[in-house]
Amino acid sequence: NAGVTQTPKFRVLKTGQSMTLLCAQDMNHEYMYWYRQDPGMGLRLIHYSVGEGTTAKGEVPDGYNVSRLKKQNFLLGLESAAPSQTSVYFCATSEADTQYFGPGTRLTVL
Amino acid sequence: RKEVEQDPGPFNVPEGATVAFNCTYSNSASQSFFWYRQDCRKEPKLLMSVYSSGNEDGRFTAQLNRASQYISLLIRDSKLSDSATYLCVGSNTNAGKSTFGDGTTLTVKP
Numbered sequence: 645n646a647g648v649t650q651t652p653k654f655r656v657l658k659t660g661q662s663m664t665l666l667c668a669q670d671m672n673h674e675y676m677y678w679y680r681q682d683p684g685m686g687l688r689l690i691h692y693s694v695g696e697g698t699t700a701k702g703e704v705p706d707g708y709n710v711s712r713l714k715k716q717n718f719l720l721g722l723e724s725a726a727p728s729q730t731s732v733y734f735c736a737t738s739e740a741d742t743q744y745f746g747p748g749t750r751l752t753v754l
Numbered sequence: 755r756k757e758v759e760q761d762p763g764p765f766n767v768p769e770g771a772t773v774a775f776n777c778t779y780s781n782s783a784s785q786s787f788f789w790y791r792q793d794c795r796k797e798p799k800l801l802m803s804v805y806s807s808g809n810e811d812g813r814f815t816a817q818l819n820r821a822s823q824y825i826s827l828l829i830r831d832s833k834l835s836d837s838a839t840y841l842c843v844g845s846n847t848n849a850g851k852s853t854f855g856d857g858t859t860l861t862v863k864p
Contacts, residue, residue: 675850677851679854684762684856685856686758686841686854686855686856686857687798687841687854689851689852689853692850692851694850702851734797734798738850738852741785741786741788741845741847741852742788742800742803743790743798743800743843743852744800745797745798745799746797747796747797748796748797
């Protein structure tokens with residue numbers, strides 16, 4: 645039972661490159677979230693999904709896109725990476741308001 | 755004004771000390787509240803839920819005051835292993851999302 649997993653764990657991009665972060669869960673939770681966390685700061689919600697095939701914008705959605713084609717997977721895409729997107733990205737799932745987080749992806753954009 | 759505000763600290767206390775963290779929230783739509791713990795470079799993990807009646811889990815006591823929109827966490831007999839960042843969270847069940855404070859950093863010293 646892996647819980648919530650994220651791929652990749654680390655990535656370095658050049659400005660303008662694109663990439664997709666994958667979040668996978670085996671907890672059968674309906675709700676999934678993508679957050680970013682900058683040094684010394686809290687978590688900011690990028691996008692979230694309340695079920696398969698649905699997505700919604702969070703607090704800081706600009707520059708990101710998401711897809712939830714399967715219940716167990718939530719993908720976060722960066723179409724044209726910018727240095728301001730250097731951060732740690734956490735995926736989470738939830739049931740009854742309790743959130744379960746993946747280990748994070750550390751992204752650096754040069 | 756942030757929806758969830760915490761004193762960032764840092765709090766530096768000796769082993770065995772009692773330490774209290776405070777948190778205020780401004781979104782009256784938040785229905786459930788939690789404290790999460792985040793170790794350095796790790797994902798947040800649920801520490802405990804917070805109820806109006808107060809709840810205790812070993813050395814940890816959490817309290818919610820809805821009238822004052824105030825949440826607290828008390829740690830008694832601090833251990834070195836309590837060193838971490840503590841995140842206050844308000845959850846809007848209807849909207850399916852949560853708001854995290856920026857965290858309070860605790861360092862327990864020998």
